[in-house]
Amino acid sequence: MKFAVKAWSNGKARTGFLQLGNCPAAIDTPALLLSTRKGLPHFISPDLLPSLPSPDSHLLQFSPLHFLEGPSSKTISNIGGLQHLLGLHEYGFAAVARDSVQSLPECDATNKFGASFETTCGRRLIRPVEYIEMISSMKPDIWASLADEVPSWVSDKRNKTSVDRTVKWLDECIALNSTGGAVFGAIVGGNDLEERQRCAVEVVKRNVSGYWIGGFGFGESMDERPSLLDAVTDVLPEEMPRMICGLGLPGIVFQSFGVEVV
Template identity: 65%
Template sequence: MKHFVVKKTWSNGVRVGALEVGNITATGGVVIETPALLISTRKGLPHFTPPDLLPSLPSPDSHFLQLSPLHFLEGLSPTTISKIGGLHKLIGLPDYAIAAVPRDSIHSIPESKSASKLGPTFETPCGRLLVKPKDYVQMISCMRPNIWATLADEVPAWVSDKRNRTSVDRTLRWLDDCLALNPAQGCKAIGSIFGAIVGGSNLDERKRCAEEVAKRNVAGYWIGGFGLGEAIDERSSLLRAIVDVLPDEKPRMICGLELPEEILQGIAAGIDLFDSTYIYSLTLGGFALTFSLDKNGNQDNFQKNKMGSDSTKINLRATVYRKDMSPIIKNCTCHTCQNYTKAYINHLFNVHEMLAQTLLEIHNTHHYLMFFRVIREAIQEGRFENYRQTFIESRREHYDRGVVCEVEGTRWLDKIVQFVLKCIGFGVN
């Protein structure tokens, strides 16, 4: 990471900035406007989108990739990656920034029960693995990402206060170990370090961890432990306890906030970088994002869902789309909507063609990146809070209307059933 600058901050802590990340080319770098979405990857590449279609995504918004070093515990060894020249040369994307984070909510899930003072434990496709700071830093040094987060002992929301204290103590110890193992600044440095902050649902432990990490010589902060069972109502106070003690001049990355409402909640607390495993989950399930990108946050023009989903997305596996010759979203500029129809994608799902996931991931990634653009514009113009409230209230009103329609539909269905039963001789009292 070369430089991070906060362009504008409002009194409530909401801010926009720019993160400049160097690449392996001789000159230049990647400048990412924040708040920003990091593209979730498997071994450095998106799960379904091939490299030749990456340029079709919004640029430079899509030029920030996130991966877990634990992905490479199967396949190529870190030593082989080092001989190739690092991850950028391995995947052939020298102009993209890469952030390495141990936790991956898809393939590398933290397992708090098996963690020890030696290191955290993860459930991976290779089985349950204990990762020690020395081994982790060695992997990082071979892969050479632009940014990497230190190890964290993440725990679910329901653990005891004692376990939370242990989690914070271990995370701070591993942070110091990673800092000690990191080569000196200069040509041998292995990227910018983001110190991990944990503490579960304990407000005091969250604050203590943030205060201690802020004392260390790190380039930014990675906030972990969210999305592990905490109530959405308590999340704002937890985030505020963390952010209030962190310096403003350093970026903040978080894992576990994925839904549109959760993204808005994180941005309201002053978070700069978010992961995108939500896109993978949607794509795998056959869902396409369709919520409105209205600059005021109004959701009155939601597409009418035909299969009872939650009004943010549609299920393209549903048979109702097999003859639908319209794009996913009429005015969407993504590669998928410009060239393919719902009927074609539905057909691809029916015949089990992987192209279905590819086209769907392109659309979902494009849509979420544009969502972040709309948010940044709202912050710049000083109307983020209005945008957030309108977005959430419109969603709630839409849900309420949907519930009323379902109830009314059920009543009419009951009347029809009663009428049919009477006609065939089965009277209903």
């Protein structure tokens, strides 16, 4: 993976390009990742994907948890990874454990050893070692570390715990990773500016290729989002790529970054 910033605006907004090994052309950023179920975008068949006009369509986001019911990790690995399984050899894949249609995360503070997710197989506890096994078999170009995301109304103590766990799981994912691919360190912190900034400071210390900003879309107000995002982006290196989930429609993205939509 190669990433470069081409221009800045007002000291915060950036334009750049992202080059992945499987993509025939560089992807201009900011870009919208196509959300998928089991690696394919909703209601778009593989033969229609090349007809999409934007080069952004060559970068697909998927959740490894969608494959808990289906081909085993060993089978996918033997095939050669997700690109070979789906026949999408010229597409880049970004793995994020979060389900794009899941409304709220599990808030159980007792899940100390892994993240709890609602899956087609029921609620599952996914430990870093299991998550890395899935990542190793699917061979995505980019993958985000496990995150303990919490909704906006949890206690300060629970929110602090989510940050501690997310940083701990990042360390475990990095230590277990032997597959390559660009690891994006997960950043959480709920509605607390100090916790979001603390998480960002800790993740920046780690050897990662980029940053995945999580914990949005779980009950925070539109007025709160710009300051929460600023608390994170003010800490992150300007030359590194960033992903974010949970902001929704394009107009909401602009408003979240404090951009007036005319």
